[in-house]
Amino acid sequence: MTRAIPLEAVLVVAAALFCIGLFGALSRRNLVGVLMGVELMLNSANINLVAFWRYLEPRFITGPTFAIFIITVAAAEAAVGLAMIIAIYRSWNTVNADSVDGLRG
Template sequence: MIPLEAYLVVGALLFAIGTYGALVRRNAVVVFMCVELMLNSVNLTLVSFADYLPGAMGAGAGYAILIIAVAAAEVAVGLAIVLAVFRARRTVNVDEINLMKR
């Protein structure tokens, strides 16, 4: 039997990888993918809890479905923003978009 902690550690590492990508990649689309990775790691953690913890009554799985829905919405809106930004500034490199400094 695979222990619960194994799944959790895989989720934590996937989350860290996603964080790393989100922090260092310049391309906004890739940053998006990394955020999706982080969401997936959370899903993985939730589902493993749902399967392992006796008192959870499978709540984690329900949350996972909701997260998938929210993530889908986020992808739709986020990619639309990326498209809009690209049209306005002809680039998707995050470090060239520093309007917040002005």
């Protein structure tokens, strides 16, 4: 693996995934779609951690450990985020990000 594919290739994949996720998170109107974009970004960060671990420091477990922590954080984020989306849906009857403007003066 490390011989056949340069580290940069993996990193470019991760960067592309991050940018797609960023675009999704910034531009989707549906709140669930925004959350999906955030999940894509977290995934790309994970790819980076695992790739750096595999190519540079395969003797230490720091990379996979942090990947696991990120997965933990992603799980927590998804749970709370979706709970908030459900709560928003209940009080506004919509899940569109730009319709939820209760604080507008």
